[in-house]
Amino acid sequence: MKGLAPEAAVPWLAEKLPNSLRVTAHDLENPPDLGWPIIVGHRVIEAPIKDRRVIAIDTGAGVRADGMLSAVVLPNVELVTVGRE
Numbered sequence: 001m002k003g004l005a006p007e008a009a010v011p012w013l014a015e016k017l018p019n020s021l022r023v024t025a026h027d028l029e030n031p032p033d034l035g036w037p038i039i040v041g042h043r044v045i046e047a048p049i050k051d052r053r054v055i056a057i058d059t060g061a062g063v064r065a066d067g068m069l070s071a072v073v074l075p076n077v078e079l080v081t082v083g084r085e
Helices: 006-016
Strands: 038-040 054-056 069-073 078-082
Touching: none
Parallel strands: 038 054
Antiparallel strands: 069 078
């Protein structure tokens, strides 16, 4: 997948490796190295994660009483998190 344009990644994966698009296919501790970070949610974490392979932003706003709401501001890839009031 190295050298593949970002906009071509999902169609390529859907054709060649459809199971890799499943939410449970990868753990956040060892995400795939696609040459750019993938943005993921649907797995509640304590704080957002941002590294060269993954940006994880599900901090539990909709499912936990103490959950936070996190977002990614693009194109700067800035993480923003707010708590409940």
